[in-house]
Amino acid sequence: MDFINNPSFSHLFSLILLCTTLFPTPQISAVDFPINVWPKPTTFLWPRPQAIALSPNFTISAPPHPYLTAAVRRYLAQILSEHHRPLVTPNLNVTSSPPLAALTITISDGSGPLGHGVNESYSLRIPDGGGGAAVLEAGTAWGAMRGLETFSQLVYGKPSRVACGLYVWDVPLFMHRGIMLDTARNYYGVEDLMRLIGAMSMNKLNVFHWHVTDSHSFPLVVPSEPEMAEKGAYGEDMKYTAADVKRVVEFGLEHGVRVVPEIDMPAHTGSWAKAYPEIVTCADVFWWPAEAGWDDRFAAEPGSGQLNPLNPKTYQVVQNIVHDVVSMFPDQFFHAGADEVTPNCWKIDPQIHSFLSKNGTLSQILSLFINSTLPYILSLNRTVVYWEDVLLDATVSVSPSLLPKQHVILQTWNNGPANTKRIVAAGYRAIVSSSDFYYLDCGHGDFVGNNSEYDQPPSANQTDGGSWCGPFKSWQLIYNYDITYGLTAAEAELVIGGEVALWSEQADSTVVDQRIWPRASAMAETLWSGNRDGAGRKRFAEAVDRLNEWRYRMVARGIRAEPIQPLWCVKNPGMCNTLH
Structure with a gap:
């Protein structure tokens, strides 16, 4: 209107x-x-x-x-x-x-x-x-x-x-303003998800990207493949039933928040092996063997496991899961993952090893998987979102000819504005989730045990606190990020919005509010009305007092958002500013 x-x-x-x-x-x-x-x-x-x-x-x-x-x-x-x-x-x-x-x-x-x-x-x-x-x-x-x-x-x-x-x-600047939450590494109850959606609505965020499965667990109950959750969930009380999903989706509609499911594949699927070990390569293999280099690892992190695109049964299981997930989630977007395919996890499989020995390539194997699964998802009247790796990974990626621009959106997470530029320059719509700015789990150290980086004297990596994507992403860093930086006007039109992401290696329901809020509020304002005043100047200095008040109001509404300043600063506006 x-x-x-x-x-x-x-x-x-x-x-x-x-x-x-x-x-x-x-x-x-x-x-x-x-x-x-x-x-x-x-x-x-x-x-x-x-x-x-x-x-x-x-x-x-x-x-x-x-x-x-x-x-x-x-x-x-x-x-x-x-x-x-x-x-x-x-x-x-x-x-x-x-x-x-x-x-x-x-x-x-x-x-x-x-x-x-x-x-x-x-x-x-x-x-x-x-x-x-x-x-x-x-x-x-x-x-x-x-x-x-x-x-x-x-x-x-x-x-x-x-x-x-x-x-x-x-009116919002960007149509897609979201939060991605990983519920596979650590489990979150339905009430946690609804509280998150309620807080999103307060901040005028409109997309809950639910990263529901991964190598660590498969908590989603899929009617046609009940053993996936029966064997792949952490426990009987750590599952999401169809009734749970309906409750979350309806709660989202009542708050103006879309719920977009992600079933990450073909990598990040170790949990699938609990039900179907024959379709998963390197399942439960130690992720980084002693004395091996980083390039010889079997997964991006513990634990390991990738679907085998050369096994016909893989596609039977995938189609059953996709069909049921689409029936549970009415949103037009379906996120199919496709990130972090680790070469060695495929290479140690005898069937794939044989294929590679006959001059086949890893990219051909990924192409086979995409070409065998994407058309099916599209046939269910869904737009497919993939992580950027499917097109940009230097080792395992596919040709743009397999990714129709009118039906595929790419979500960027590496190399900040540079990868966003590569995606839109290729003509794809982009969702920006740069780990340099929007990863809320960064800066809390590493979660793997027996890590010699923490030994004395400190290594060079200690400047990041042992976190691969450190340091911590402050609200100021998030607020000042322009997701269309360096793009032409035509390229910027292809950026449909952004998402902050909370991967849950070191997060669960006990800390989820503090990890997300009020940092996600900073992104919410920049994607709604920008981060500049009428004269084109960044307005983060003016925003701090307003964000303090907003955080206080969120807490009063039951959202346990972390403080950004001492209360004295709030009671004495301007006294905690610098001279700049």
Whole structure:
């Protein structure tokens, strides 16, 4: 919906522009108004910052919708009960007008499904006159959910007050704004996943990339292949049933968050050998033999195992799994992995060794796998996402001719902007998850035992704390990253968004909130409205006070986000800044 060209809102927009011309808009900072909106809206017009009382009988009205109705109910309960107390008292004039009585929501398309490219724009007007209603207009239910989140963050105090006399028009810069969580190395309960999705919705993130299987475990119960989870999960109470998946997916829809499954293959499949040892090479082999060089390892990390593309039974099992996963996850994206094929894991298999001895190559074997599995996934009406390795790996990769650009998206994780450039220059859409900026597990040391790098004197690698992707990725590093850096305008158009990633070698439900938040909030704002002000300057200095307040509010909402500064800094805004 074109809000600016909508007659009623174009008239309102003109009036607000007139007000801001006659009465210049003050520079609103966290000091002046710490009840901020995170992520920062695209357009936020507020000629005279002030607040109005919120009626204790406040209501929200919206057209009936299977998921928006649930969101309205949730936000109304939160708005009436939250009574957020900012760390810094808002410097706002509270008008004596009658309380704000209602929020009215209208949407122009109630039938649009939640999917990539869905319209998430909205406009919000909160009048400064009392007794009336605030107005939220959106093209879809999903845009209305984003507007509800913005409205909820503008309410504070006990008795409750709400910012008024303002107009917001908002639309994200990037359509794909996600978090990848690995639930195979360590298990997370369904409640953990739903809490993550709830926090994502607060931050206007819209894609939960669920890396559900790996070499370490296969916790997903697949009806046509029940032994995969029966033998491959860590335990009976560490499985995800079809009912669990439905619960997570429905919870995601109620919060405007897509759930994209990843079944990583042909590498990272050691757990498959518990049910089908005949289709997995080098399963349970020690990953890095003593005295062997790095190039002679059998896996990127413990444990080992890769599917054998030369065994016909491999494809029978793969098709059964893919069919059932697609039936459980309605999203249009299916992530099929294809990263980190380790040459030696294939080379020690007798069948593959024979193939290679007749002048066959490892890339031909991977090509056989992709050419035998990709068409099937596409036949199920899915867009396939692969990790960048499938095209860019220097040792084992496939020809672009096997990866149709209209049906395949590549997710980058190596070499920062350089690999993003290679992907889009080749004409592929890209999801950016650079380990240099977006890997949230980095900086916690290595997880393997008997590691001589920790012996004295320190080795050169100690500067990274033993972490392959160290140092720790701070919120500032994440916030300042421009995911289209170095790209032409045409290339930048192919970047559909980004994802922070939490691999779970050293994470589980006890630390997941702290590892993700508020660092993922930093990415959320940059992908929603960018990281620069109107003059083109990076706004990380201004963001710190707002992020402090936002982190505090997230904690009050039950998300155990880690602090970014001492509380003294929050209570004394600006005093913890440098001179730069």
